[in-house]
Amino acid sequence: MSYNIIVLAKQVPDTRNVGKDAMKEDGTINRAALPAIFNPEDLNALEQALRIKDANPGTTVTILTMGLPRAAEVIREAMYRGADAGIVLTDRVLGGADTLATSYSLARAVNKFGNYDLILGGRQAIDGDTAQVGPQIAEKLGLPQVTYAEEILDINPKNITVKRRLENGVETLRAPLPCVVTVNGSAAECRPRNAMRLQKYKYAASTSEKAKLSEERQALLDKRDYLNIPEWSAAYVEADPEQIGLPGSPTKVKAIENVVFTAKESRCVENNDEQLEELIKELIANHTIG
Amino acid sequence: MANFYTDNPELKHHLNHPLMQKIVALKERDFSDAEKYDYAPLNFDDAMDSYDKVLEIVGEICGTTIADNAEGVDHEGPRVVDGHVEYAEGTKANLDLCRKAGLMGMSMPRRLGGLNFPITPYIMAADIVSRADTGFENLWGLQDCAETIYEFASDEQKERFIPRVCKGETMSMDLTEPDAGSDLQSVMLKATEQPDGTWRLNGVKRFITNGDSDIHLVLARSEDGTRDGRGLSMFIYDKRDGGVTVRRIENKMGIKGSPTCELVYKNAKAELCGSRRMGLIKYVMALMNGARLGIAAQSVGVSERAYREALAYAKDRKQFGKAIIEFPAVYEMLAVMKAKLDASRALLYETSRFVDVYKIYEDIAKERSLTPEERKEMKAYSKLADACTPLVKGMGSEYCNQNAYDCIQIHGGSGFMKDYACERLYRDARITSIYEGTTQLQVVAAIRHVTTGTYLSMIRNYELQPFAEELSAVHAQLMDMTSTYEAAVNKVLEAKDQTVTDFMARRMVEMAGNIIMGYLLLQDASRNGEFKKSAEVYCKLAQAEVAKHADFIANFSVADVEAYKA
Numbered sequence: 126m127s128y129n130i131i132v133l134a135k136q137v138p139d140t141r142n143v144g145k146d147a148m149k150e151d152g153t154i155n156r157a158a159l160p161a162i163f164n165p166e167d168l169n170a171l172e173q174a175l176r177i178k179d180a181n182p183g184t185t186v187t188i189l190t191m192g193l194p195r196a197a198e199v200i201r202e203a204m205y206r207g208a209d210a211g212i213v214l215t216d217r218v219l220g221g222a223d224t225l226a227t228s229y230s231l232a233r234a235v236n237k238f239g240n241y242d243l244i245l246g247g248r249q250a251i252d253g254d255t256a257q258v259g260p261q262i263a264e265k266l267g268l269p270q271v272t273y274a275e276e277i278l279d280i281n282p283k284n285i286t287v288k289r290r291l292e293n294g295v296e297t298l299r300a301p302l303p304c305v306v307t308v309n310g311s312a313a314e315c316r317p318r319n320a321m322r323l324q325k326y327k328y329a330a331s332t333s334e335k336a337k338l339s340e341e342r343q344a345l346l347d348k349r350d351y352l353n354i355p356e357w358s359a360a361y362v363e364a365d366p367e368q369i370g371l372p373g374s375p376t377k378v379k380a381i382e383n384v385v386f387t388a389k390e391s392r393c394v395e396n397n398d399e400q401l402e403e404l405i406k407e408l409i410a411n412h413t414i415g
Numbered sequence: 416m417a418n419f420y421t422d423n424p425e426l427k428h429h430l431n432h433p434l435m436q437k438i439v440a441l442k443e444r445d446f447s448d449a450e451k452y453d454y455a456p457l458n459f460d461d462a463m464d465s466y467d468k469v470l471e472i473v474g475e476i477c478g479t480t481i482a483d484n485a486e487g488v489d490h491e492g493p494r495v496v497d498g499h500v501e502y503a504e505g506t507k508a509n510l511d512l513c514r515k516a517g518l519m520g521m522s523m524p525r526r527l528g529g530l531n532f533p534i535t536p537y538i539m540a541a542d543i544v545s546r547a548d549t550g551f552e553n554l555w556g557l558q559d560c561a562e563t564i565y566e567f568a569s570d571e572q573k574e575r576f577i578p579r580v581c582k583g584e585t586m587s588m589d590l591t592e593p594d595a596g597s598d599l600q601s602v603m604l605k606a607t608e609q610p611d612g613t614w615r616l617n618g619v620k621r622f623i624t625n626g627d628s629d630i631h632l633v634l635a636r637s638e639d640g641t642r643d644g645r646g647l648s649m650f651i652y653d654k655r656d657g658g659v660t661v662r663r664i665e666n667k668m669g670i671k672g673s674p675t676c677e678l679v680y681k682n683a684k685a686e687l688c689g690s691r692r693m694g695l696i697k698y699v700m701a702l703m704n705g706a707r708l709g710i711a712a713q714s715v716g717v718s719e720r721a722y723r724e725a726l727a728y729a730k731d732r733k734q735f736g737k738a739i740i741e742f743p744a745v746y747e748m749l750a751v752m753k754a755k756l757d758a759s760r761a762l763l764y765e766t767s768r769f770v771d772v773y774k775i776y777e778d779i780a781k782e783r784s785l786t787p788e789e790r791k792e793m794k795a796y797s798k799l800a801d802a803c804t805p806l807v808k809g810m811g812s813e814y815c816n817q818n819a820y821d822c823i824q825i826h827g828g829s830g831f832m833k834d835y836a837c838e839r840l841y842r843d844a845r846i847t848s849i850y851e852g853t854t855q856l857q858v859v860a861a862i863r864h865v866t867t868g869t870y871l872s873m874i875r876n877y878e879l880q881p882f883a884e885e886l887s888a889v890h891a892q893l894m895d896m897t898s899t900y901e902a903a904v905n906k907v908l909e910a911k912d913q914t915v916t917d918f919m920a921r922r923m924v925e926m927a928g929n930i931i932m933g934y935l936l937l938q939d940a941s942r943n944g945e946f947k948k949s950a951e952v953y954c955k956l957a958q959a960e961v962a963k964h965a966d967f968i969a970n971f972s973v974a975d976v977e978a979y980k981a
Binding site for chain 2: 316317318319320321322323324325327345349
């Protein structure tokens with residue numbers, strides 16, 4: 126049995142190695158200083174999709190990403206690892222979206238795509254850390270959702286069995302297909318880029334990237350259809366202009382403060398057993414350790 | 416996230432050598448595969464871009480997982496379970512990663528499932544892998560054995576075995592026996608032909624790296640009653656057929672993740688690879704040359720790591736109120752380490768390019784007859800590869816040991832503890848100057864290029880190459896060293912005494928190596944200013960080394976040998 130899987134992926138600024146210049150003076154992210162990367166948990170989601178593909182020949186894995194046209198980079202990255210195709214949902218009017226508008230827009234794109242069995246995505250993106258988009262998409266599409274997924278244990282045409290990682294243990298549950306599964310960072314790491322696939326897909330380009338290429342390269346894309354990454358607009362996915370971008374986003378940022386920790390919470394204790402024991406007891410009591 | 420390719424721009428410098436234009440065009444047969452394979456390059460730039468991007472994958476895997484796993488693998492090591500090898504957990508993860516990344520069978524043609532990469536980017540990957548985990552480089556690098564199958568086995572065998580290697584099955588070369596180490600002519604493992612044309616192998620092999628591999632190349636005695644190399648043939652043993660068990664794994668000083676096995680062959684089914692009696696004379700020699708280049712790459716990878724570990728420590732460690740790198744005794748050591756690293760790496764890629772050109776011509780010769788010019792060129796490059804391979808294996812592995820030694824020295828007492836990677840490097844480095852032929856045996860292979868003048872004509876050719884004007888002092892030094900070398904060689908040869916030639920062989924080979932590596936660094940520095948320091952430092956060192964050897968030779972008479980005899 127084969128499945129059509131959509132993996133939601135986001136290109137995010139790499140906030141894991143933040144240096145001094147990560148924020149501008151006004152407190153907004155200095156994107157120039159942070160490289161754009163594949164959101165880490167979306168890679169975990171991709172790996173789950175690829176495992177289904179490995180076990181079920183004929184399965185297709187399509188990446189859906191919303192962002193600037195350069196988000197095609199994450200689609201190429203996914204192709205090198207095993208994805209078959211990708212779509213960039215990009216449009217000026219989609220800009221400034223909060224999670225509500227984003228999930229509405231993505232849900233429209235998923236609808237447009239049609240014929241899917243499973244939607245996978247990372248639990249949350251490292252730039253916003255909301256974990257809202259996946260669940261909201263499920264709600265908007267009227268699909269069941271499984272969050273905090275660590276491993277897809279089984280899939281058959283009717284349903285999917287998923288192990289969830291919860292705070293105090295694991296939970297295994299079965300959901301009917303189609304459904305939305307958001308994957309935790311504790312799931313298996315994504316496989317590496319593959320040398321052969323990299324050479325096959327390195328010239329893949331989105332519609333707007335293609336327009337800037339040399340004639341020779343454009344001709345190659347015309348000849349090799351799989352290298353074309355379509356760009357979908359808000360109108361193409363039939364999105365209601367009131368529900369997308371800034372107008373569709375009830376979340377308004379009032380102010381951003383750049384907080385610098387000044388106080389060092391340090392305390393000196395004498396170097397003797399008594400004092401050390403007291404400190405350890407205190408740390409255990411307030412759950413700092415233990 | 417470290418990337419061992421992108422954080423080391425020297426690699427890209429070597430990858431972008433002008434000779435690659437020729438190598439890529441030949442290797443890709445003017446890019447004719449592009450119509451048949453969706454991952455074949457369209458032109459030169461496309462091919463180079465692919466090498467670069469694939470090396471970036473190698474660098475990423477090595478800089479993260481493989482480097483991170485190295486310490487655990489060193490502690491855990493492989494073990495024998497029911498006559499077979501169980502790798503350390505980290506080794507299994509590394510292999511899995513390399514398979515998924517499609518980094519097996521890199522140099523094999525596309526029709527057999529490979530990437531059709533020239534040897535040069537493949538060797539570069541080996542250099543990177545070794546920096547991450549020296550012992551793992553062995554397991555990964557044994558994909559090299561597929562070259563031997565590709566060159567000498569039948570088409571049917573190639574189609575059966577090579578795609579398996581490209582999918583990630585591992586290989587081994589079963590040569591050494593308890594009584595046949597450096598002297599492989601004494602191999603006794605018995606091969607008996609069966610009525611159905613297959614063979615049965617019986618006997619014992621020892622010190623076999625990755626001895627429980629999926630596909631083995633085995634050197635065995637097929638000709639009953641013979642005692643020398645002419646009675647030996649090459650066989651392919653497929654683990655799926657069974658018959659070979661691992662009796663034990665050696666407890667080694669270093670490269671502990673790489674299982675070194677004692678193998679027992681009990682009526683193991685095998686098939687002949689190539690022609691009978693050519694096992695040692697032709698195939699092992701080819702296999703060895705490839706393996707020696709691999710060990711040279713492994714050595715350079717260790718040198719790189721040793722230099723980096725030492726540099727980081729010297730910047731960090733403060734004594735007498737300042738970082739120890741500020742003391743002349745320390746910064747000199749570091750500069751010399753870097754110079755040896757850059758010198759051996761320059762020779763490594765010079766050699767790999769020579770190997771590339773002649774091997775690709777050999778391959779083309781299977782498809783069509785070469786033009787007289789092509790044949791001439793193939794011969795010339797083959798000779799250069801033959802001259803440079805023992806030189807880079809010999810001197811590169813010695814430099815790697817010296818760098819690992821100095822790396823610990825810079826760490827001081829801490830380096831002697833198990834807390835730093837340098838102690839592992841030191842243990843791992845030690846084997847490089849021993850296996851695939853000791854340094855002494857590399858000298859045996861190299862000396863004829865001293866006596867017949869191959870090295871000198873290489874040097875004369877380098878002498879004529881253009882170089883940056885600011886480096887004219889280095890060029891003058893090298894010319895000066897060449898005269899010294901010539902005089903020393905003449906003095907030894909004038910004695911017309913084989914014992915004296917043998918006695919002085921290493922000195923003469925090293926002098927040639929010093930000058931050749933000096934010229935290569937001069938070229939590198941002329942192409943890329945980043946190499947200027949290394950060119951200057953190395954030539955100072957080389958000048959002193961050449962003078963030392965020349966002095967020794969000048970003050971030596973035939974009768975002096977007696978004092979050294981056992």
